[in-house]
Amino acid sequence: MASALNRRVHAWLADNPDESILRWVFRTILVVTIVVLAADLIELNDPHASSEAASPQLDIRKEPTDAPAENPSVLTPLLKRLMPLPKGDPALEQPISLELRGGGRLYATGTITPGSARAFTEEVERHGEYIKTVVLNSPGGSVADALAMGRLIRARKFSTEVEAGKTCVSSCPLVLAGGLERRVGERATIGVHQVAAVRSANAVRTDNDMSLAQNVSARCQRYLADMGIDLKVWVHAMETPHDQLFTFKPDELKTLNLVTSVPESRPEKPRS
DSSP: OHHHHHHHHHHHHHHSOHHHHHHHHHHHHHHHHHHHHHHHHHHHHOTTOOHHHHOOSSOOOOOOTTSOOSSOOTTHHHHHHEEEOOOOOHHHHSBOEEEEEGGGEEEEESBBOTTHHHHHHHHHHHHTTTOOEEEEEBOOBOHHHHHHHHHHHHHTTOEEEEOTTOEEETTHHHHHHTOSSEEEOTTOEEEEOOOOOOOOTTOOOOHHHHHHHHHHHHHHHHHHHHTTOOTHHHHHHHHSOTTEEEEOOHHHHHHTTSOOBOOOOOOOOOOO
16 A cells, blocks of 8 residues: 555656645645634634633732731731821810829820920929829820920830820820830820921922931931830831821730830719
């Protein structure tokens, strides 16, 4: 059979000139190419195409809730903890007020404005022998004044406290850190964020603005170290945009030494 097939091929080649053979080969290649392209087109338009061909370049998969990701993003814990700045309490929007109540408790309520440290110093000079604890409820404000208040608190060996459900955020935790003993009640909000660079009149950030912000940041770190506070407190502050807050959980406050004890529950007394 092989010899008969061989004779037929030789006979066909002898009867066909070179030009006809080349034309036949070209037509064969063209037909094969069309068939392959048609098969590829059918596969691309097939809704049941293989998962490998249909997979996008960026595969975003939702991890099961009970199975932690093998390589979680370093930003994930931070993003879950951010919250907007607290609003809605008119008392906190006013410049800080100081009121000495029973038990040697000096209540400092409101925004820390430039000059708050001077007013606080004058109050301590008048009633320092009666003051035992500085009770804070503040959305923060002037960093320089907060640092000065905190250092005076430590020098006078006062305690600091944030009562249950109250607020101490932005620069206020710097004042809290000054207490020789530091207490935070249940559901109190303790939070930090970046120091906002001072803006010039034309609202354009300058090198001097950035230098000032870095200088203030260095002062805050040195202060926290002097107060015996874990500097991770300031790391969280620097990672958080100045229009948001990183809020601490109760166990973190203790771990970072921002809190030394839990305050005793006190019934709210009516103000006379």
